[in-house]
Amino acid sequence: MSLYILSKERLPQFVKALQGKFRVVGPVVTETGFAFDDITDPAQLQMDYTTTVLPPKKYFLPQREVLFSYRNEKENGGPQRLEMRPVYQDVQPTVIFGVHTCDMNGVMLYDKVFSEGFRDEHYMERREQIYIIGIECLHPCDEASFCKDMGTLTAPPIYDLHMTDAGDHYFVDTGTEKGERLLLDNAYVKMAEKEDIQRLGQVLSAKWPRFRMRLKMSRDQTPSLLTLGYQARLWQELGDRCLACGSCTNVCPTCFCFDVHDENDITMQGGERVRVWDSCQLREFALVAGGHNFRESKASRVRHRLMRKGKYIKQVHGLLGCTGCGRCERACLVNITIPGTLNALHEEMQLESGI
Amino acid sequence: MATKPKIAFFDFTSCEGCQLTVVDLLQTHLGLLDLVEIVQFREAMSEKGEDYQIAFIEGSCTRKSDEARLQKIRAQAAVVVALGACAHLGGVNALKNYWPIEKAQRYVYGEHGQDAYESYPARPISAVIPVDAVIPGCPIDRHEFLRIVQLLLQGRAPHLPDYPLCVECKFKENACLNYHGIPCLGPITRAGCDAICPSYGDGCEGCRGWAPEANFAYMREILRGHGLSDADIDARFTMFNHYQFQQMGEPAPVTTPLGPDRTAPLPTSTFAAPKED
Ligand code: SF4
Ligand code: SF4
Ligand code: SF4
Ligand code: SF4
Ligand code: SF4
Numbered sequence: 001m002s003l004y005i006l007s008k009e010r011l012p013q014f015v016k017a018l019q020g021k022f023r024v025v026g027p028v029v030t031e032t033g034f035a036f037d038d039i040t041d042p043a044q045l046q047m048d049y050t051t052t053v054l055p056p057k058k059y060f061l062p063q064r065e066v067l068f069s070y071r072n073e074k075e076n077g078g079p080q081r082l083e084m085r086p087v088y089q090d091v092q093p094t095v096i097f098g099v100h101t102c103d104m105n106g107v108m109l110y111d112k113v114f115s116e117g118f119r120d121e122h123y124m125e126r127r128e129q130i131y132i133i134g135i136e137c138l139h140p141c142d143e144a145s146f147c148k149d150m151g152t153l154t155a156p157p158i159y160d161l162h163m164t165d166a167g168d169h170y171f172v173d174t175g176t177e178k179g180e181r182l183l184l185d186n187a188y189v190k191m192a193e194k195e196d197i198q199r200l201g202q203v204l205s206a207k208w209p210r211f212r213m214r215l216k217m218s219r220d221q222t223p224s225l226l227t228l229g230y231q232a233r234l235w236q237e238l239g240d241r242c243l244a245c246g247s248c249t250n251v252c253p254t255c256f257c258f259d260v261h262d263e264n265d266i267t268m269q270g271g272e273r274v275r276v277w278d279s280c281q282l283r284e285f286a287l288v289a290g291g292h293n294f295r296e297s298k299a300s301r302v303r304h305r306l307m308r309k310g311k312y313i314k315q316v317h318g319l320l321g322c323t324g325c326g327r328c329e330r331a332c333l334v335n336i337t338i339p340g341t342l343n344a345l346h347e348e349m350q351l352e353s354g355i
Numbered sequence: 356m357a358t359k360p361k362i363a364f365f366d367f368t369s370c371e372g373c374q375l376t377v378v379d380l381l382q383t384h385l386g387l388l389d390l391v392e393i394v395q396f397r398e399a400m401s402e403k404g405e406d407y408q409i410a411f412i413e414g415s416c417t418r419k420s421d422e423a424r425l426q427k428i429r430a431q432a433a434v435v436v437a438l439g440a441c442a443h444l445g446g447v448n449a450l451k452n453y454w455p456i457e458k459a460q461r462y463v464y465g466e467h468g469q470d471a472y473e474s475y476p477a478r479p480i481s482a483v484i485p486v487d488a489v490i491p492g493c494p495i496d497r498h499e500f501l502r503i504v505q506l507l508l509q510g511r512a513p514h515l516p517d518y519p520l521c522v523e524c525k526f527k528e529n530a531c532l533n534y535h536g537i538p539c540l541g542p543i544t545r546a547g548c549d550a551i552c553p554s555y556g557d558g559c560e561g562c563r564g565w566a567p568e569a570n571f572a573y574m575r576e577i578l579r580g581h582g583l584s585d586a587d588i589d590a591r592f593t594m595f596n597h598y599q600f601q602q603m604g605e606p607a608p609v610t611t612p613l614g615p616d617r618t619a620p621l622p623t624s625t626f627a628a629p630k631e632d
Contacts (some may be wrong), residue, residue, distance in 0.1 A: 032530035039526040054528045063526040244568045245521035247531075264505050266386035277526065280520040283568055298568065331525070333533055333542060334573050 001174040003192035003200070004183060008168055012042035014187035016085045018095050022131070025059060026097030027052060039097070047098050048165065049139040055103045055253035055327065056096055060110055065089050067122060067260070071270035075243040079193060087272070088125045093183070095131045100141075100213045104134050104159055105152040106253025112317045113256050117294050131182055135163040138207045144326030146339050148211040150219055164203060165296060171200045214339040216346050222310035229345040230303070238341065241298025241334045246279035248328035248336070249305065254313070254321045255279070306341055360508065363395035365406035365428055367414030367421055368448050368477065372494040373439030374398040374413055380497040387501065390508060407431060409507065411490075413438040415448045415478045429484040434507055437479065437486050438500075440493035440562045444552040445598030447493070448477035455615040462621050476569055478598060488513035493562035493595060496548050516546040520559050524550035532558050538581045540591065543569035562595045571608035581615070585610050 011020050018024050024039045027049040034049040036056050043231035066087040073081045099107070134155050137147070147153045155162045160179025164171040172189060174180035183189060192200070217225060233321065248254040259278040264271035278285060286294035295301045313321030322338055329337040364374055378399050381387060394404030410432035418427060429435055440446035451459045456476060460469035472586070480486060488507060490500050503513045516522075520541035524531070532539040532553055539558035541550065545566045552559050578588045589611040593600055599609040607613065 030530070032535060035528055052528075053525070053530060058528075111503060241570075241573055243519065243521070243570045244566075245519045245542045247521050247525050250522065250525035263502075266384050266390075266501070268390060268505055268508065279518075279522065282522070284517055331531065333531070333577050 001176075003179060003197060004174070004189040004257060005192050005196060006163070006170045006172050006183075006187055006189045007233060008170065010188050011045070011047070011170070014183075015039060015042035015045055015097070017186035018182075021093065021094050023094040024097065025056075025094065036096070036098075038179045045097055047135055047163065047170075049098065051100075051145075051325070051327065051330070053327070053331070054251055055106055055325065056099055057106060057110065057253050058101075059090070059096060059130065060107065061123065061256060061258070062090055063275075064260075064274055065122065066272045066274050069270065069272050070262075088122060091129060092124045093129045093131075095133060097135075098134045099132050099134045099159070100137050100325075101134065101155050102137075102145075102147045102150075102152040102325040103253050104132065105150075105156050105319075106325070107132065108156045109254050109313070109317060109321065109323075110256060112157065112319065116317065131160045131179060133179075134162040136162065136204070136207075138165060138203070138210070139190040140211050141326065142258050142330075144329040144337070145211070145324065146214040146326060147324040148208075149213050149215040149339070150320065150324030152325075153208075153211060156240070164350055165182055166199060166203050171203075190230055199262050205236060212345075216343045217351070221351075222320065222342060223314055225342065225345060225349065225351065226307055226311045228349050228351070230307075232345055232348050234341070234348055235299040235303040236345050238302045239297055242281065242298045242336060243334060244283060244298050244301070245282055245333070246281045247331040247333075249258045249279040249281055250277055251327040251331045253323055253327070254309070257285075280308070298320040302336065302341075306338070309338065310342065359390065359392045360409060361394045361407045362391045362409040362411065362504075363393070363404070363405065363432075364397065364411045364413065365395070365424075365599070366397065367412065367425075367442070367480070368417040369414030369439065369446075371398060371413065373441075373492075376494045376497050377411075377438075377500060380500060384497075384501060386579075387504070391504065396550050405431065409434045409436065409504075411436045412437045412442050412480050414480075415441040415445050415477045415569070416480055416483050417448055417475065418473045419475060420473060422483050425480060425483045434487045435480075435484065436503070436507070436513075437481060437489040439495050440491065440595050442480045442593055443489045443491050444564050445477050445479045445482075446595050447561075449598040449601075450593070452476040452601060452615075453613065453617050453619075454621060458615075482598075489515070490514065491545060491563035492548055496551075499547055518546055519569075520544045520546045520548070520550050520553070520563075522546050523548075524553050526550075527554055529553050532556070533577055533581075534587040536581065538578050538583060538591065540574065542577070543571060543574045560591065560594050564596060565599065575608070 003130060004340045015024060025036055026039050027034045027046045028044045034046060035052050041046050066089050068084050068086045071083045073083045114120040137153060159175040161183055162173040162175060172183060196265045259274040260275045262271055262273050297303055309322040394407050409429045411544060437443045441448055456474060457469060460474050490503050506513050523546045524541055527550060537558045539553055540561040541553060541559045542589045543565055544559050544561045545563045547563055575588055589609040592609055600609050601613045
């Protein structure tokens with residue numbers, strides 16, 4: 001849409017102007033790195049950060065979310081009635097600053113997952129109130145990043161605003177009309193001129209050589225690679241190593257599986273039905289009534305995760321289920337990684353590089 | 356509920372911290388008393404009713420004479436619940452099982468102490484009587500206690516989380532301690548405490564017992580990465596779960612001898628040997 005210039009000095013004013021009207025969240029400094037958190041003071045906001053343990057998905061699908069409340073009602077000797085009331089948790093106008101392009105790709109997939117086929121009202125209610133302000137990645141977060149391989153180094157068309165650091169100012173691209181209104185109503189900006197746009201082009205083209213490729217194949221090849229490698233020896237090796245700890249999926253911006261259970265209150269006459277993040281790496285995930293487990297072995301679970309990331313999700317939603325953010329690699333204590341696994345599989349299958 | 360189920364608390368070898376957690380829970384969740392009637396609870400009342408249906412047993416069995424008392428509780432209670440790591444696992448009490456019992460007795464009670472104080476290797480109560488449910492932890496988690504009681508009252512299976520602690524730790528977005536120089540047993544430990552130790556910067560010590568798929572071999576590799584010796588790693592593995600490894604027999608994934616054939620000297624302790632003046 002349109003391109004604006006926001007001087008860096010004016011960013012705090014922009015944040016401040018939003019604070020009365022929105023919940024403002026963004027990357028802040030923690031003891032060990034960065035995390036998305038509420039911004040109470042504009043000085044907390046770190047637009048230039050590496051990565052976070054959890055992606056901003058926690059604002060789209062909270063770790064624990066109440067879906068409805070229930071209560072056993074009995075009117076003077078009448079029949080018992082279960083009164084149920086829907087709950088829409090954390091639905092409030094929210095602005096998320098500093099979303100990296102990989103994580104925006106994660107949100108793009110979430111939007112598809114929670115609206116295509118079955119429309120998840122709880123997700124959508126929250127989603128409609130969220131403004132996404134992206135930040136262009138000019139350097140890889142660290143060694144674990146492989147966003148360039150996954151094609152997520154460019155902002156997908158889901159942002160309301162997208163910022164690019166140009167030294168003393170940001171370029172702000174408007175992705176939606178409501179995003180543009182948000183900017184113009186709350187920040188001092190000027191329209192970018194011809195020279196500015198040229199400068200933006202320089203900043204953007206300079207970034208690419210800084211990112212390395214880690215996959216020995218093109219990402220387009222992963223669905224067929226996984227099909228061929230379904231029976232590979234590799235899975236057993238990874239299964240032996242895996243701790244079945246679920247960290248890889250909990251930190252993943254595209255993992256969306258959840259479990260649903262009831263939590264009774266102290267009276268045991270009422271309570272809440274909640275959904276919490278679940279993980280295909282955990283033993284109970286594919287355990288069904290009668291005691292059968294569809295994925296008893298850890299090897300089958302590790303394989304399932306890779307299948308989801310590199311093939312199944314693509315078949316259902318048209319996008320690969322991995323953004324190359326590298327979080328699972330950083331979280332895994334036994335070094336089970338997406339590039340490492342795909343490359344090892346590629347080697348075991350002795351395929352051509354395809355690039 | 357027409358008549359409230361009657362519950363009772365019993366303690367064996369323990370620090371009573373788990374019972375104190377229940378007392379503490381009653382301060383904030385008095386509504387629990389609308390669900391159950393407590394007929395015996397030494398920590399909180401002096402009356403003693405013997406007509407209980409649910410028995411919560413804290414502490415491990417460490418003497419021959421404990422057995423008869425456990426049998427008596429089992430005979431009365433419809434449901435027996437092991438309360439806390441001592442009752443559930445044997446807990447820290449089972450560390451004495453490293454040594455011949457006479458040696459431990461002499462060490463703790465003095466030269467003639469073994470005649471005065473009865474003792475034998477510590478075991479979880481499930482080694483003596485059938486147990487219907489456990490509430491893990493040292494001490495227990497009060498919310499889990501409440502949840503398990505509610506499940507029992509509904510006649511449902513008293514289900515525990517059967518995945519590792521890391522799940523809860525990641526929900527809280529903690530940075531992993533194992534990456535920051537602090538050994539943590541989270542990957543092999545059953546979740547349910549809301550990862551309380553890592554959330555405050557302390558590595559998990561496994562007080563809730565092992566997760567069903569605990570991967571000891573790779574946990575050992577992770578701990579070696581901290582520069583820990585195998586003996587140190589064994590000490591960590593067995594802190595709360597010594598009895599569990601003993602039960603595994605030969606394939607137990609520890610290298611230090613677990614039984615009384617251990618020849619290593621007892622650790623020195625000023626507590627154990629008070630100076631006489
Ligand atoms: S699979 Fe790993 S690298 Fe890919 S999106 Fe998920 S966390 Fe990021
Ligand atoms: S983080 Fe690593 S060890 Fe844990 S479940 Fe995932 S692959 Fe397995
Ligand atoms: S489990 Fe821990 S807190 Fe509970 S009684 Fe035993 S030592 Fe005390
Ligand atoms: S700190 Fe401990 S519990 Fe938390 S993720 Fe790391 S190993 Fe798991
Ligand atoms: S973190 Fe580990 S040691 Fe601490 S309470 Fe939980 S299970 Fe016990």
